Amino acid sequence: MVTIMKKATKLFTEDEIRTIEAAIGEVEKKTSAEVVPVVATVSGRYDRAEDMFGFLLSLLVLGVAWVWLQGIAPTGDAWGGSPMLRLNLPVVLVILVVACFLGMALASHVPVLRLPLIAKREMQEEVESRAREMFQRLKIRKTENATGILIYVSLYEHMVHVVGDDTINAKFSREDWQALCDTIIRGFKDGRPEEGMRRGLLQCGDLLAPHFPIQPGDANELVDTLHLID
Structure with a gap:
């Protein structure tokens, strides 16, 4: 995925960030769910x-x-x-x-x-813990219908983790989220992290739309932003 330590804020160009954020907008045109992508440099202190x-x-x-x-x-x-x-x-x-x-x-x-x-299990635990922390910090749990979803990428650990709110988790399985994670990871492995993020977001939209279609008067509760954390 990434062979050297690279900071999240240096990973994408401005144009790539705009492309990823445009994909968030495309997703939320067809689903009432709120999708928030986060890319972090590292999740644990180790x-x-x-x-x-x-x-x-x-x-x-x-x-x-x-x-x-x-x-x-x-x-x-x-x-x-x-x-x-x-x-x-x-x-x-x-x-x-x-x-x-x-x-x-x-x-x-x-x-x-x-x-x-570092044991893989330790890295997995740190990534999941950090993802849950960001889910709370970014107020994703506070969406009106509990339809927030966080896509969390940790560069150092080479891992992707998805955290969904209660309403979201009731509809999807671990296999659904793993397929989404695999799409993002494939882009990173191919040296195209922006493409992996974009495809992952669109795939997430395709999963969400049948269960949480856009509603008349639906408000965008969370800003369509790619969060980069060093």
């Missing part, structure tokens, strides 16, 4: 993965130092002095601590480094 990277880096640095530097240090007294290791315990501890903190800082500033150390 502190444990940063700590793990720092720990593994400290072991690697210590191993390299041990191979290249370890040996018997000469003593000034050839008759009575005891031989000493170049890398004694205090030096080893300093190497471990310094390398660990440097690794944690590096993983914090270069998030792709911690990605292999």
Whole structure:
């Protein structure tokens, strides 16, 4: 989907944003539901993965130092002095601590480094939690007939999650939402995130329209905006 860490606010051009927002308008011309797309840079903090990277880096640095530097240090007294290791315990501890903190800082500033150390389930939980949070924060739950729907894309985790209000969820299954997510993900994998978003939105409209057709005098309760969150 996305191979490097890219900020959501830098993902689309102005024209692409207008194209996506036009698709929202097209959807809401044929359904009374309110569709809100959100693209976030990352959903979780993943502190444990940063700590793990720092720990593994400290072991690697210590191993390299041990191979290249370890040996018997000469003593000034050839008759009575005891031989000493170049890398004694205090030096080893300093190497471990310094390398660990440097690794944690590096993983914090270069998030792709911690990605292999994060379990898929943890990422899924963080994405779903963040999506529910945005559903509340953007007041999607407050639509008059409980017909709000959030399409949430998280770039770092390479995941898409759909959150529907109660009335919406009563009509659709997990498979319906997964098909929608797959459409969006396919666009990202093909290097066309704007096309994936546009097609996903139109597909969402096709799903919603038979169950929630546009009504005379229907008011647009939520602004047709693509929300980009870094």
